Amino acid sequence: MNDPTLGSAVSMAENSPERPSDLARERSRLIPSRAPGPTRGSSDSCRRSLSGMNGGISRRVPARVSAVSMGAPRGSGGEGGLTGYSSGSGRGCRQGVGGGAGRGALRQGPPQRWHSSLNLLEGLGMEDDLSTSIESQMDAGAKLGLTPLTLEAIRRGLIQLDGGRIVYHVHKKKSYSIADPEEEVRADTIAFLVLEKGYDAERIETEVIGAHDNYADVVLYRDKRCTDVWLVVEDKKRDAPKSEIDEGEAQAFANSVALKATYALLDYGRQSALWQVEGYGAKERERNRLGDRDELPENYSEKVSYALYAGGPKDIAPADSETISTSVRRAHSIIWAGGKRDPLSAFDEWSKLMFAKVRDERYTPTGAPRGFQVGVGEPDSAVATRVHGLFAAAKAQDDALFPADERIELPDNKIAQVVRAIEGISFMHTDSDVIGTAFEDFFGSVFRGGLGQYFTMRPVARFVVAMLGPKATDFVLDPTCGSGGFLLETLLQVWNEADAAYAGQGEIDRVKGDFALKNVFGIEIHPTLARICKISLLLHHDGHTNIEADKSCLSGNLENPRLRKNSVFDIVVGNPPFGTKIERGDDDQLDGTSLDAFVVGRGRNAVQSEQVILERSVGWLKPGGLLGMVIPDGVLNNAGPQSNCPAVRDWLFRNGRILAVVSLPDFAFRRSGASNKTSVLVFGKYAPDEAVRLANALEAPGVDMPEALTDAGLDYEIFFAEASHIGYTPSGRPDPRNDLYTAAASGLVAEDQAGSILGAWERWSGGGAVDDPRCVTISASEVWASHKSHRIDPKYHVYKAHARDYVPKGWSAAHLKDVVVRKRRDVDFSSDPMREYKVLTLSQTGLPRLREPGVGTNPPEWRGMYFADSSSTWYEARKGDIVYSGIDLWKGVVCYVTDEFDHALVTKEYPTLSVKDPDRVDPEFLAVLLRSKRFQKAFQAINTGHSNRRRTQEDDFGKVLVYLPPIEEQREIAKRLRDARAGVAEALAGVAEVEQGLDRRSKPTTSGTRPTRPVRNRRPQRLPHARTRGGARG
Structure with a gap:
């Protein structure tokens, strides 16, 4: 050398x-x-x-x-020193x-x-x-x-x-x-x-x-x-x-x-x-x-021949999102090595190579060959040595991403393969939104719930940020930033606004650069995800320096000075991990903070992570600051005090304005492996004097929240909306249908938002009326009083507001509690221990069936002696009853009990109903009605929880409004359904008969043997006294 x-x-x-x-x-x-x-x-x-x-x-x-x-490369006159x-x-x-x-x-x-x-x-x-x-x-x-x-x-x-x-x-x-x-x-x-x-x-x-x-x-x-x-x-x-x-x-x-x-x-x-x-x-x-x-x-x-020279005619070049997506996926698949590395470790190595790539793009002198490329016939070891050097130089200059002793942990041949996959792309000169689009699908395909991380698809992040409307002067924090999707979207929207606001001015680049470097903050407890976030921000032309890695947002030992203070951010945004319990004494999560430091955690041994993160995030907001978060619906509607959710809702009402709640469909995070039902919460923090006024009003004897809000002059309207389409399908593929916002040709939020939920929100925020059936505005005092648990989920309030709009002309309407009564028919198993019972189970087809003994944890026989020691409570169903699943009612699991299932048993998880007046309501019709799509949606609106097993509370079930035609029409509808089902059964029996006939014809003539091939030129021998059939010759 x-x-x-x-x-x-x-x-x-x-x-x-x-x-x-x-x-x-x-x-x-x-x-x-x-x-x-x-x-x-x-x-x-x-x-x-x-x-x-x-x-x-x-x-x-x-x-x-x-x-x-x-x-x-050697002898290139490249990066000096x-x-x-x-x-x-x-x-x-x-x-x-x-x-x-x-x-x-x-x-x-x-x-x-x-x-x-x-x-x-x-x-x-x-x-x-x-x-x-x-x-x-x-x-x-x-x-x-x-x-x-x-x-x-x-x-x-x-x-x-x-x-x-x-x-x-x-x-x-x-x-x-x-x-x-x-x-x-x-x-x-x-x-x-x-x-x-x-x-x-x-x-x-x-x-x-x-x-x-x-x-x-x-x-x-x-x-x-x-x-x-x-x-x-x-x-x-x-x-x-x-x-x-x-x-x-x-x-x-x-x-x-x-x-x-x-x-x-x-x-x-x-x-x-x-x-x-x-x-x-x-x-x-x-x-x-x-x-x-x-x-x-x-x-x-021999001189190594290189194709890419900085500033030359054959230099690296920007690429479209499809090319970047394909190349990045290829690079990751090389590192992943068919599963030899877990996805996060592979991502970590990928981020190191991208860091080296950015170094090469920024610092290769004009006329010098790019270091991040493979020369003609160049050995893998030479390429890898150069990439190691780029990584070392990048770390030395920018220590915000990797510690000094961090190294690329890939063999030379893998490094060279990755270099070949992405060497020709200029990430630093590719439009930020193009990179974001390419990386969105890439990240989403890898993050599937590992470590509680669920990747937020871009349309959701874009909508949440647009609801908040960040400005170039705002300080923005994502306390659980993951791979950085919300922060990236914040950068893009602020930069887009700056392009319009400062068009033609020389300061535009400085405004955009200052916002990225000084105003965007994030916290991520998982070091690999934090690195990915930083690399993503770096590839989006910076903004990575204020990401606090390897720390929980609940920690009392955060290093960044701004993060150690309260009331310092204009906007807090994100999608916190949920379903994880924060237990008292959890040093990894609390890290110098006590659970009692949070109002929602006082006196409890453990709370759900989203609850304390929500309180911590509001603490970071300036008075009047805005929070926009994706949260599980359990926070909004769970009624049980053991869930702590009612206490969280009480805390929210006391500390600010619940400005908007937008329901997302069940599949919003399905691609990441999560089936949780979620919504977007937009919350505004009270000014100190407002919080004091409300607290004083609540201290008055006999004053509840609705009266206190009115007395303190703080009652306000809450914007509720329910989205069915969000720009992508359950599998994550693009969907042109998007209730959340209207996209411009570039993919960013369009100026004209007419017909979208974002448009309705903007009109209402500006003082206009809401005329979108997906949306409704209700005063905070009315929301509090509308349900004993003070639920604030949009599907419930939107359903209630529009329930009577769907009553067909000529039909009457009644609440279920007025037309049916729950039956609890106890069974005395001790009177006849040997008696054999029928046990009923349900499905989404609406047809009951018998539960088989000896399957799974079922006893070998359904005899009384086995029920005597059962931990379940059993009731008897009778002909004409309606039985439904308390957990899966929203999936259409409800049936009518026929003669075949008379006296069958069900557990208390399957409530049994009997109509009060058979001359007014036909039970078979009612069972059909409750299985309809319209009422499945109604039951989705009233159930609670956010997992795939959402419970329908009995009180809420009784308040559902049902639509009843005249009794003759009810019976006719029920008969048509019976006939149709009978036809289906007959058709299926016919199909089975044809298939069985084919099976019979295809059986061999002699079971278990193959027909033998006759031997030529040999006359068959005839047994003594044997007679041939039909005059056949011997």
């Missing part, structure tokens, strides 16, 4: 004297004194680095050891081409047998599972005095320490005893050839037979088949006496001539000598001496 400058990744004391005697004593202490074991195959399994390079290495190493090119060891790490090993015993000793003498010990790193001071890690190998190598370049080769998977032996993952993978003092020199030579000179490890062999049955230590070939020798290396131990050096020189030349090599190298640790053998006599030593090993040409003296 021409530049001997040391890199930041390796700390070496160039002038520190080396003490060979100390190293020898350390070597003798660490290496077990035992004979080499039998030959065995080495493991090629990839092993992950657990920590950074051991920092305790202090050796005198010549400058050539430290010179590893970083950044742009980027020399030194790469800080990246190789995760895993190059696949070997089979083992095989080494042919001969390390030097002259009998052949040395080699093996890969089953006890990895045995005798090297390692133990337990850590013995297989790269960290352990690095530590052992440092203790043995291996050079930093060799340690880097260990990290990159080129070299492996294994049970007191050293393994080289070259063309023919072999291992040798590390006890041989010459072996550390050979290791450094191989590391030099691959990591510094960029030669392909698959073109290197060890112990190749040369002259007079002597073995060359290392041979480098020009071709992949390893037949055309380029370099022969003879290694001698460090500080070898002159006699051994002379001997090594003779061996190097003899083997070089025998193998017809172009070059010969003698390497003995601190010094080396390189000769050109080709074209000179066998005894020539002076005129053909080129210097030390640094003079060895790179790439066989």
Whole structure:
């Protein structure tokens, strides 16, 4: 190398004297004194680095050891000063081409047998599972005095320490005893050839037979088949006496001539000598001496050809979203390796490579070849070394994304494959929204609920941010930012507004840049997700510096000064993880904060995460600030005090205005693996004097929330809306239907929002009326009083507001509690323990069926003795009853009890109803009506909870408004349904009969045997007295 400058990744004391005697004593202490074991195959399994390079290495190493090119390709005039060891790490090993015993000793003498010990790193001071890690190998190598370049080769998977032996993952993978003092020199030579000179490890062999049955230590070939020798290396131990050096020189030349090599190298640790053998006599030593090993040409003296030059006609270029999406997916799939890495780990490695890519895009000088590319015929190791250097340089300049000791943990071939996949794209010059569109689908396909993370699709994030209307002067926080979707959308909408507001002004770029760098904040507890968020923001042209990683938003030890204060953000936005309990004393989540510090957590041993995150988020808001969050519907409607949800709603009413709640469909997060029902909450924080006025009003005797709101002059309207279509299908594919907002051609929010929920919200916010049937506005006092649990879910309030609008002309309307009564017919199982019962179960078809005994946890028989010890409460159903599921009523699980199921049993989870007046209401018709789509939607509106098992409370069921035609019409509808079902049953029976007939015809004539083929030219033998049928001849 021409530049001997040391890199930041390796700390070496160039002038520190080396003490060979100390190293020898350390070597003798660490290496077990035992004979080499039998030959065995080495493991090629990839092993992950657990920590950074051991920092305790202090050796005198010549400058050539430290010179590893970083950044742009060698000789390119690329990124200046980027020399030194790469800080990246190789995760895993190059696949070997089979083992095989080494042919001969390390030097002259009998052949040395080699093996890969089953006890990895045995005798090297390692133990337990850590013995297989790269960290352990690095530590052992440092203790043995291996050079930093060799340690880097260990990290990159080129070299492996294994049970007191050293393994080289070259063309023919072999291992040798590390006890041989010459072996550390050979290791450094191989590391030099691959990591510094960029030669392909698959073109290197060890112990190749040369002259007079002597073995060359290392041979480098020009071709992949390893037949055309380029370099022969003879290694001698460090500080070898002159006699051994002379001997090594003779061996190097003899083997070089025998193998017809172009070059010969003698390497003995601190010094080396390189000769050109080709074209000179066998005894020539002076005129053909080129210097030390640094003079060895790179790439066989052939210039590597590169296609991409910064600022040139064939430079990287912006791409469309489809191209970016395809390329990014390809890169991730290469890293994921068919499931060998979990998606988050693969994302982490992906983000490191993207960080290196951004470095190359920003800092490659004009006219220099891009460092993040693969040259024609360039070895993977050379490409990987450059990428490691880019990553190290990026970390040194910007420490907000990765800690100093973080390394790329991918093997060289994987790095090169990823580079090929994305090398031609300029991410920094691609429109931000194009990148966002490409990444949206990519992120959504990977985040499927792992670690409680559910990726928020862009239409939802876009709608929430648009509801809040952020400005360039606002401070914005996402307390659980995940991959950064809400923050990215905030940037895009603010930048879009700035483009319009500051059009033609020179300050526009500064306004946009200042907002990204100074006003956007995020917190993410999972370090990998935090990195992905930062990389996403970086690729969207910055905004990543204020992301607090590896901390919970509930922590009392946040580092960013603004995050340590209350009332400092104009907007808090996001989609907090839910379904996770925050328990008292949970140091990971609370981290210096007590659960009692939150009003919603006081006196409780645990609360749901979304509840305390909601309170914490409001605390960050300035007075009058806005919160926009996706929350589970359980927070809005669960009635049980054990859920703590009523207490959360009470806290919300006391601390600000519930400005809007917009219901999202069940499938909003299905693609991420979640079936939770969610809604968007928009909340405005009270000013201090408003909160005091309301608190004082509530202290008056006998005053409830509705009166207090009125007395304090704080009653207000709440905007409710229910969206059925949200711009994507349950599978995540684009859907042109979008109730939330109208999109412009660019995909951003259009100026004209007529016909959308966002448009209705904007009109109502500006003082206009709401005339959209999906929306309704109700005063806060009325909302509080409308239900005993003070539920605030939109589906409930929108349904109630429009329930009478759907009564057909000529039909009457009545609440269910006025037409049916619940029956609880107890059964005395002790009176006849041997009696056999029928047990009823329901389905979404509306047809009852018998529950089978002996299936699952069911008893072997449905006899009275088994019910006596049952934990369930059982009731009897009678003919003419209506039975429904208290959990799945909203899915149409309701049926009419026919003669066949008279006296069947059901548990208390299946309420049994009887009509009060059969002359007014036909029970069979009512069962049909309650199964209709209209009433399934009504039951969706009244049920509570957010999971797939949502319960219908009995009181709410009784308040549902049903529509009744005259009794004759009811009976006629019921009869038509019976006839139709009978027709279906008859048709299915006919189908079964046809299929069974085909089965009968296809059976063999003799069961279990095959017809035999007659033998030609043989007359059949006739049994005595046998008669042939139909006059057949014998």
